[in-house]
Amino acid sequence: MRVTADRELCVGSGACEMLAPDVFEVDDDGTVHVLQDEPDDPDPVRQAAQQCPTRALSVEE
Amino acid sequence: MSVEAPIPPAEVDLATVDLSDRDWWVRPPAERHAALDRLRAERPFAFFAEPEIPGIPAGPGYHAVTRYADLEAISSQPAVFCSGRGAVSMQDVPAELHEFYGSLISMDDPRHAKIRRIVSKTFTPRMLERTLDSVRTVVDDVLARARATAEANDGAIDVVADLAAPIPLRVICDMMGVPEADRPGVLANSTIILSGGDPELIENDDPFTAFLTAGMEMAALMERLAGERLADPRDDLTTALVRSEVDGERLSHQEIASFFILLLVAGNETTRNAISQGLLTLSEWPQERARWAADPSLDRTGVEEVVRWVSPVTWMRRTATQDGEIGGHRFTAGEKFLLFYNAANRDPAVFADPQRFDVGRDPNPHVGFGSRGPHFCLGAHLARRELQVTFRAVFEQLPDLEVTGPPRRLASSFVNGLKRLPARLGGTR
Ligand code: SF4
Numbered sequence: 211m212r213v214t215a216d217r218e219l220c221v222g223s224g225a226c227e228m229l230a231p232d233v234f235e236v237d238d239d240g241t242v243h244v245l246q247d248e249p250d251d252p253d254p255v256r257q258a259a260q261q262c263p264t265r266a267l268s269v270e271e
Numbered sequence: 272m273s274v275e276a277p278i279p280p281a282e283v284d285l286a287t288v289d290l291s292d293r294d295w296w297v298r299p300p301a302e303r304h305a306a307l308d309r310l311r312a313e314r315p316f317a318f319f320a321e322p323e324i325p326g327i328p329a330g331p332g333y334h335a336v337t338r339y340a341d342l343e344a345i346s347s348q349p350a351v352f353c354s355g356r357g358a359v360s361m362q363d364v365p366a367e368l369h370e371f372y373g374s375l376i377s378m379d380d381p382r383h384a385k386i387r388r389i390v391s392k393t394f395t396p397r398m399l400e401r402t403l404d405s406v407r408t409v410v411d412d413v414l415a416r417a418r419a420t421a422e423a424n425d426g427a428i429d430v431v432a433d434l435a436a437p438i439p440l441r442v443i444c445d446m447m448g449v450p451e452a453d454r455p456g457v458l459a460n461s462t463i464i465l466s467g468g469d470p471e472l473i474e475n476d477d478p479f480t481a482f483l484t485a486g487m488e489m490a491a492l493m494e495r496l497a498g499e500r501l502a503d504p505r506d507d508l509t510t511a512l513v514r515s516e517v518d519g520e521r522l523s524h525q526e527i528a529s530f531f532i533l534l535l536v537a538g539n540e541t542t543r544n545a546i547s548q549g550l551l552t553l554s555e556w557p558q559e560r561a562r563w564a565a566d567p568s569l570d571r572t573g574v575e576e577v578v579r580w581v582s583p584v585t586w587m588r589r590t591a592t593q594d595g596e597i598g599g600h601r602f603t604a605g606e607k608f609l610l611f612y613n614a615a616n617r618d619p620a621v622f623a624d625p626q627r628f629d630v631g632r633d634p635n636p637h638v639g640f641g642s643r644g645p646h647f648c649l650g651a652h653l654a655r656r657e658l659q660v661t662f663r664a665v666f667e668q669l670p671d672l673e674v675t676g677p678p679r680r681l682a683s684s685f686v687n688g689l690k691r692l693p694a695r696l697g698g699t700r
Contacts, residue, residue: 219386221645222391236395240388262649
């Protein structure tokens, strides 16, 4: 699995960070930073992509 | 003791329902929800006229969105349904006014996103982890003071004034760096700004003047703090606001003041009402209270259920930027939609047994913090943290808390608020 973030869409809500703190972190600039492009645990990452309020995360399986 | 029947009445006459009438909103929640249920089932885009405010001409009216799916569809298409024509008032108020009181809430991207990002980092789960201890300290102190108040008053306390108001006030003022001496003023002014014009909270029955005065006083406080922080930066949100730049420019004084007001007002009122109404709800559902109190692993789902059940912010507005169709409703540019979060949160198409308060409900995709889209509540993680700490502390430190009388409800369509909730500590005598 590969995950990418569209930082133009991201509003820094931190929903992804709550679900998968090892994979996502909201940076000092207020947008998300992907810490692991190819996450070990795909479940919370899928959930994050689904729950992101601005649909800023894309997952390729 | 149960002070309000949790079971909704079977019949409600939709002809008597006017969502624009602030007095309708003081009716018991069961009655309000019975009406919203019928609207959702029979008239999912029901049309209502706008109330008059002196000095502002009434606009064309709005559609009340009550189905979860429609609300989500509107919220997730911000280009078609914008916030920039006003998100917190039914009327089209002058632009300066709605930006001043709405700040980010009444802005569209890209500016909305740029300004929001100035503070979004502060409100992430990771950052808030660091504030957990200070939230606990605040909650323990407020509960101890409530205990002392009860002891001095024959057991009586007011849940709103003694528990629900001081907790979020202290947390957000600590984060913003508002000095102790200014906090009573912050509480008073944020109450007026979100009073919905409730006559009990407004002197001389002149909501417009009271509202402007409250905004000016908050702006004056900001000016003073902004000056202090520019000279002497600290590790607080106010410093972040005054030092931030968007596209290479500092925010204007007015933008800073309105953002400051938003953070203080939103940080105060919503969590206050989630605490007071949550405690009222638990008194009406004693088995759920006992179940949650006995099991700290329910803190997460319990808080989500309180937010679903209470829906502290009742609606936000969107305005169509073009013609189109949504959920079978054809609309034209300029049409207004009020997104009724409280109605979507009891939509049987999404929630099994929606009129049941279930502290273990999971999944619970409620829209109490807003639905999909860029305006999703900035303070959601902070509110969750405050609520989880507060309810657990109440179960442990105030197990004898007992609601004794009916609440006094805020006469506002916008905020689902309580002004007073009589209770006692010390059990029955
Ligand atoms: S959930 Fe979406 S909007 Fe929120 S921080 Fe993650 S990517 Fe950004």
